[in-house]
Structure formats: C-alpha cells, structure tokens
Amino acid sequence: MPGAGTSLVVDASHVVHETIDGEAILIHLGTGTYYSLDGVGAEVWTLVAAGVDVDALLSAGKARYDGDPVEIERGLSNLLAELLREGLVIEDESQPVADSPELPSERVPFVVPVLHTYADMQEFMLVDPLREVDEVAG
Amino acid sequence: MPRLAEAALPSFYAAAAREYDLAAERTGVVEVDLRFADRRVRLRFAGAELADALLGALAARRDDGGGEVDATIALWEARARPAGSLPFPWPVADVGPGGLVRGSDFSRVLAVHETYSDTVTLVDAAERAVLHRVPHCGAVPWWERAAPLRPALFWALGGEGRHLVHAGAVGDDRGGVLLAGARGSGKTTVALAALQHGLGFVADDYLLLHANEEPKAVSLYGTASISGAPDAQAKTVVDVTSLMPDSLRQSLPVRAVAVPRICGGRARLRHLSPAEALRAWAPTTVFQMPFDDGAALASLAAVVRRVPCFALDVGDDGAELADAVEQVLERTAQ
Numbered sequence: 001m002p003g004a005g006t007s008l009v010v011d012a013s014h015v016v017h018e019t020i021d022g023e024a025i026l027i028h029l030g031t032g033t034y035y036s037l038d039g040v041g042a043e044v045w046t047l048v049a050a051g052v053d054v055d056a057l058l059s060a061g062k063a064r065y066d067g068d069p070v071e072i073e074r075g076l077s078n079l080l081a082e083l084l085r086e087g088l089v090i091e092d093e094s095q096p097v098a099d100s101p102e103l104p105s106e107r108v109p110f111v112v113p114v115l116h117t118y119a120d121m122q123e124f125m126l127v128d129p130l131r132e133v134d135e136v137a138g
Numbered sequence: 139m140p141r142l143a144e145a146a147l148p149s150f151y152a153a154a155a156r157e158y159d160l161a162a163e164r165t166g167v168v169e170v171d172l173r174f175a176d177r178r179v180r181l182r183f184a185g186a187e188l189a190d191a192l193l194g195a196l197a198a199r200r201d202d203g204g205g206e207v208d209a210t211i212a213l214w215e216a217r218a219r220p221a222g223s224l225p226f227p228w229p230v231a232d233v234g235p236g237g238l239v240r241g242s243d244f245s246r247v248l249a250v251h252e253t254y255s256d257t258v259t260l261v262d263a264a265e266r267a268v269l270h271r272v273p274h275c276g277a278v279p280w281w282e283r284a285a286p287l288r289p290a291l292f293w294a295l296g297g298e299g300r301h302l303v304h305a306g307a308v309g310d311d312r313g314g315v316l317l318a319g320a321r322g323s324g325k326t327t328v329a330l331a332a333l334q335h336g337l338g339f340v341a342d343d344y345l346l347l348h349a350n351e352e353p354k355a356v357s358l359y360g361t362a363s364i365s366g367a368p369d370a371q372a373k374t375v376v377d378v379t380s381l382m383p384d385s386l387r388q389s390l391p392v393r394a395v396a397v398p399r400i401c402g403g404r405a406r407l408r409h410l411s412p413a414e415a416l417r418a419w420a421p422t423t424v425f426q427m428p429f430d431d432g433a434a435l436a437s438l439a440a441v442v443r444r445v446p447c448f449a450l451d452v453g454d455d456g457a458e459l460a461d462a463v464e465q466v467l468e469r470t471a472q
Contacts, residue, residue, distance in 0.1 A: 016424070016432030018439040023413035027424055029432050032235070034421045036413070118417075120320070124425035125235045 002080050007053040008089040015088050019046060026088055032122035035088065040065065041113030043103055044079055048089055050102070054080065064103045067110035075112040082115050146227040147239070147247040151260045153224055154269050158184060161218035173201035174346055175356045175389050179294045180207045184214035191275040192286045198360040198379045198386050209266040209294035211287065216256075216273045223271070226251065226258070236428040237289070250289040250429070255279050259289040268294055280372040284363045285344050291358060292429050295346050301434040303347045304423040307340035307355035307390060308332040308463060312471035314340060314355050314390030315463050316347075316441075317398060318419035324398035324452035326362050328459050330376070333362075335460030338387035339378055349437035353392040353444060360386055393470040395419070395442055396463070398450045405458035406451040407465055412439075415447035446470055 002008060010017065014030040024045040026035040037045050043064070047057045061076045062069050083089045165185035170193065172179045178201065183189040192213065193200075216223035232240045233251050237259075242248030250259040255277065260269040268290045272278060278286075292302045306317035306325040315332075317325040329342040343363065346356035360379030379386060397410055397418040420438045427434070446469070450462055 016435045018416065018420075018435055020413040020416060020439060020443060021411055023411070023417075025413065025417055025420065025435075027421055027432055027435060029424070029428060032425055034417075036417055038413075118421070121421045121425045124428075 002054050002077070002084060002091060005053065005055060007051060007092050007094075008048050008080060008084070009051055009092045010049055011087060011090045017045070017049065019049075028087060031087065032119070032125035033086070034118050034121065035086070036116045036118075037113065039113065040075070040111050041079060041115060044076060044113060045083075047103070048080075048083065060103050061110075064107060065110035066107050071112075072110050075110065079113045079115060086115070086117070147242060147249055147260075150224070150227050150249070151247045151262060151269065154258075154260055154271065155212070157219055157224055157271070158212045158214045158269060161185070161214040162212075164218060165214075171201050171204075171207070172196055172199040173203075173388075174199060174291075174295055174358065175348070175354070177208045177295050178205055179291070180210045182210060182212045184212075184218060185275075188213055188215055188272065188275040191278045191283065194377065195284055195286055195359040195361040195375075195379075198357070198383070198388075209268065211268040211270055211290050211294060213270045213272070215275055216271055223273075234428075236426065238429060244430075248429075252289075255282065257282070259287075261290075261293045263293065266294065280375065281363070284361045284373070284375040285359050288344065288427070289429065291346075292427055296430070299349045299437055299440075301347050301349065301423070301430070301437050302344060302358070302427060303419075303434060303438065304343065304426050305345055305347070305355070305419065306342040307345055307357075307392070308337045309340070309387070309390045309393070309467060310336075310338050312467045313393035314338075314387070315466050316355055316392045316395045317342075318395050318415060319397050319399070320418070320422040322400065323418070324400045324450075326364055327400070327452055327456075328396070328398050328450065328463065330362055330364070331456035331459035332463045333378065333382060333385055334456060337385075337460065337463060338390065339382070339385050340387050340390055347392075347437065347441070349440050351444075353441045354389050355392050356389040357387060392441060392445055394445050394466045395447045396450045396466060397447065398452045401451040401453060403453050404451075405453035405455065405462045407462045408449050410447040410449040412442040412447055414449070415442045 017026045024037040024042040161184040168183040168189040170181045237250040237252040239249040248261050256273045306329040307314045326342040333339045340355050340357045348354040362376040363373040395415050424432050
C-alpha cells in the first residue's frame with residue numbers, strides 16, 4: 001500500500017489512458033494488458049493522473065463519498081495498491097503535489113472501486129504472434 | 139536486457155540503403171506512386187517480381203498523375219545481394235512487440251523486424267524515407283500480400299491525428315460506418331455483407347484514420363481476408379479491386395463507429411457508449427501497431443466522442459447485416 005505523503009504518477013513510459021463519460025481506459029504497452037475503471041475508480045484515476053498525492057486523494061475521497069470513512073480509505077488504498085502492482089502508476093517522491101483535487105462537491109454513496117483487467121491482447125506481446133487463421137470473420 | 143548501441147541503427151540504415159542501391163542497379167527500378175487521400179507515397183522496387191508480389195492489394199491506390207511526394211519507400215530482396223544480406227546489428231532479444239527493435243529512436247532511425255518472415259523495415263523519420271527488405275519475394279506470406287507494408291505505411295502516412303488503425307469501413311455518399319473490433323469480431327463479415335448489398339468498401343481490417351474535426355476513413359488496401367476451411371493454413375484473400383472495382387471508395391467521412399460481435403442468429407443493433415467502443419477498438423490498434431507509444435489512443439477517443447457508436451450483433455444473414463449498416467447510415471447521415 002502506498003505510504004502517507006507519497007505521490008503516485010502514471011507510468012507514462014508504459015501507460016496511455018483516456019477517460020470518456022466516466023470510464024477510464026488504461027493500456028499498459030509493456031504487458032499487453034488493458035484496464036477499465038468506472039464510478040469511484042474512474043474518479044480516483046482522474047486524481048492520480050493529475051498528480052495528487054495519496055493523503056490528498058484519501059481526503060478528497062472521504063469528502064466526496066458517503067460511507068464509513070474506514071471503508072472508504074481501505075477501498076481507495078486497495079485500488080492504489082493494485083494500480084501500483086499492475087505497473088500503471090509508480091511512486092514518485094519528487095512529484096510536486098497538485099494544488100487541490102477536483103472532484104465534484106456533491107456527495108455520492110461509496111462503491112468499492114474495481115480495476116477491470118483484460119488480457120486478451122497479450123498475444124501481441126510475443127515477438128512473432130503466429131498469424132492464426134481461425135478468426136472466422138476478421 | 140540487451141540494448142542496441144546508439145549508433146547501430148543509423149549505421150545499419152546507411153548500409154541498407156547502399157544494399158538497396160546495389161540491388162536496384164542489378165534489377166532495375168520499378169517506380170510506382172500511390173495516393174492515399176491527400177498523401178502521395180512513392181514505392182521504388184528493385185525488380186518487377188517484388189512489385190508484383192506486393193502491389194496487388196494496393197492496385198487501387200496507384201496514381202500516375204504526378205505531384206509532390208510525401209514519403210518514399212525503397213524495396214528490395216535480400217537475395218539480390220550475392221554476397222549475402224547484411225546481418226542485423228540487433229539480437230533477437232531486442233526485437234519487441236510488433237517487431238519494433240528496442241533502441242529505435244522515433245525522431246531519427248527506427249527499425250521493425252518481423253522475425254517470422256525475416257522482413258525488415260527501416261525508417262528515417264526526419265526524411266520520411268523508408269527502406270523495406272524481404273528475404274525473397276516468393277516467400278512473402280499471405281497476410282503481407284493481403285495488407286502489405288503496414289509498418290512502412292504507418293510512418294509514411296501517419297502523423298498528428300493520422301493513424302493506421304485496425305478497423306474496417308463501409309458506406310456510401312451519406313458517409314461511412316467504421317467497423318471496430320479485435321480479430322474475429324466480425325469486421326470482414328459485415329464489410330463483405332455490406333459490399334454484396336450495394337454499399338461502398340473502404341477496408342475490412344486496416345485503414346488510415348484522419349481523426350480531425352471531421353473524421354475520415356481512408357482506404358489502404360483493396361482486399362478482404364476471409365477464413366477457409368478450419369484447418370487451412372491461410373485465409374482467402376478476396377481481391378475487391380478486381381471483383382467489384384466500382385464499389386471501392388478512396389475515403390469516407392466517418393459518421394458512426396460500429397463494434398461487431400459474432401453471435402449467430404439474427405443481426406441486432408443497439409447503441410454503445412463511447413467508452414465501450416473505445417475499449418473494443420483501441421487495444422487491438424495500439425497493440426498491433428505499437429510504433430507510436432500509444433499515441434493513437436487519443437485520436438481514437440476523439441472519434442468515438444464525436445460520432446455515435448453502436449454494437450452490432452453479427453447474425454447469420456448477410457442481408458440483415460447490410461440492413462443494419464443501412465440503419466446506422468440513415469440515423470447518422472447529416
């Protein structure tokens with residue numbers, strides 16, 4: 001779990017991402033895995049991509065979401081740990097903390113965020129993915 | 139992990155250019171200009187046999203009208219060098235996904251080594267010059283005949299907001315429906331059904347996307363690749379250029395993105411969120427052509443934000459599929 005005072009930054013050397021209509025799509029160019037986040041997870045990703053440090057992110061989450069603060073902190077921390085584990089973000093102590101997180105002020109119920117993981121493209125990470133011919137229809 | 143010496147790629151590029159010159163001296167040069175919308179690419183083949191092997195799918199793009207050339211691609215066979223072809227300066231361990239050689243410098247010289255066919259593409263990014271060497275034109279694999287020179291065209295035609303992407307497109311004067319999805323999702327099935335029922339054909343698998351304010355799908359190849367028997371070692375390449383030349387469209391404005399999915403039964407159309415469409419389209423494009431560090435993602439996102447997106451359940455009836463594409467065009471025509 002990332003420690004207090006830590007900043008997380010997107011590992012831009014390996015990860016590209018876009019957020020559309022509340023869903024974040026993350027592609028790890030080094031592993032062939034891609035991911036999606038929605039709801040709370042997409043909002044967390046927006047903060048991470050903005051360079052918000054972990055403490056500020058947890059505070060912003062508690063201000064944004066209705067629910068048990070302990071559960072909220074655990075849910076958010078677990079997601080951050082998973083993002084780290086998947087190599088989507090890296091710890092960066094030198095990263096300056098962004099001014100303030102920008103989540104909507106309206107409070108919404110907390111839903112434990114889930115990082116959806118897709119591995120169906122990993123064949124392309126092979127040097128020579130054999131051009132299979134069983135693709136019925138392109 | 140082994141890393142290529144910094145100077146190795148520029149040196150190899152220079153040596154390969156000399157190798158091409160020697161081959162061209164022996165065989166003569168076949169020069170062919172291709173036009174892709176507003177871009178002209180000049181191919182300079184060392185020998186007519188290689189031109190024959192690679193030009194079939196690009197026949198509809200030939201343009202003898204002259205004009206400024208945006209990029210050149212010099213092509214030759216390794217066998218044309220009697221002393222044996224230049225050895226690659228990189229170990230196989232340095233060949234990454236898509237054949238991109240680690241140590242490539244996107245601003246200078248980069249290399250794509252397709253080790254399965256031992257084909258190499260070298261790009262001088264600043265000069266927009268590409269070298270493309272195949273071992274032997276008789277050994278050009280079926281997929282390279284169906285959709286040749288993808289890495290070379292990626293750089294020759296690409297740029298900010300322009301990307302070679304994994305998608306098909308069909309349509310008519312109302313505009314085009316872009317067919318996005320991974321391999322086996324049904325792009326070719328839908329494209330051929332639309333073609334057979336009177337719609338125009340831009341692509342079944344790869345196209346050049348202009349992702350500006352009015353996104354456009356630009357045709358690269360006049361072919362479609364379909365599976366034969368389950369145990370077949372190659373797909374059947376349908377030469378749309380020869381069979382239905384009037385149906386080929388050089389480009390179409392993108393009015394919608396449809397994400398097909400093979401389901402069987404009845405064809406069914408429903409709205410899809412832009413995020414779902416991007417999730418179906420972006421990974422297969424980014425991972426198949428990992429030559430720009432994923433820069434295509436932002437352009438693809440811009441397109442799905444701009445036009446309506448649909449999910450298309452691919453049923454068994456071609457007429458229903460064509461009708462589904464018609465419905466999309468009717469709903470989105472401006």
